[in-house]
Amino acid sequence: DCGPDDERRGRAVTVWLLEQAALAGHTALELPRLTATLAQRGVPDPDAAVQSTLAEGEALAFQDALEEPGARHRRTASGAEGTDAEGGESEEDEERPVRVLIGLERYALAEESLADGLARLVNSAPKQDGSAADWEQAAASAQGSAADLIRAVAGHGLVLHTGGEAS
Template sequence: MPDEYPTAAAPGPDPAPETERAPETEHDDAAADPAAVFSAFCEAALWPGLGRTTAARLPAAGITRPGNVDVGRLGTVEGVTGPRARRLADSFRAAAGTYAVVELLVAADLPARLARGATDRLGPTAAEALRADPWMLLTATDAEIGQADRFARRRGLHRDDPRRGPAVLTHLLGRAATRAGDTAGPVGAVLQAAAREGVADPRRALDAALDDGRIIAVGDRIALERYAMAEQSIADGIERLVATAEPLREGAPRVRRRPDDDSDEDSDEDSDEDAAEA
């Protein structure tokens, strides 16, 4: 049986101590090149209503960063009509939350596509949530553990951060559910996988995840809260269905109708009517 909790590619040791490298601060994301962020945002198809062909034509119209996005410039893009220019300007403003996440991701050299999952799960303030807890990248997107480690290092955090362990456990359970279809995993196997991913105290991390409700214990197995609740809802529905179903009476004949039964009855009725008229 394949391992449902395989070890990801080794993320490697943490960077050298702060005294041996330039310190990273929470303001490092401001160093991301605005043009690079804008390009990544467009290429990842995160701008609602903007296709790849039109995105490739934006630089020719002088649109290479957020400050260039307005109805006037958009209207000069080949193939963009006035009404569409207004729609694109509106949709760009509406995607401001996603754009803010892309700024953080590009600064950490991570794919901009992860921003979609972050805003879907965390809402329009996803960037603020990720600044406060970078490990949420693991629970809100399909990022790998090594990518989340890199993102956290960009925020000045390392693998010994106490929030990393619960996030890794959540990630492992979510990955097993989506890849293997197993919504609950044996406690021992999941804790061993977490240890392989560099979680120093997996049991303590599990206790923290159980306390905040993101993971639920079901006997000797653990599951993500959202999957456990979904399965319970299905089980409750089946129980109600069984409770309200009317059982067949013993010995009662089953009435089976052939597809042509109705047509036969109609023919008989027509014959009776014809005979009466005659």
């Protein structure tokens, strides 16, 4: 018997939401979005459901650095504001605010593995080969997004084109 306030139900709904997000192309969800969606699904304590899911190893928490100035302070997976040992905000927190992402382990590890492989490819490409003029000529003869893609290829050792309607 698993009532609405059962911890197992909260974990199951959390995992289900993360699986649905993955099917839609999102390997992780921001913590506030996940807890809000859990509340919409009738989970009585969304924060506890996420914490239980993390504690059981059914999902992982990640911190993604925000580049925007004036962004919110770093938050831990438990939702507490990040502070240093003396109880004040640390300099690192002020310099590099982060957003907390929650994701299923299998997708997170696959994404990390892909990122590592792409980094190896980027580092193995020659830096300059003197063909910039040829690339620019090809870009000038192309139209629309094809020209942008050619310029990206010319300027970088690796271009990952994920497609879309314009491709």
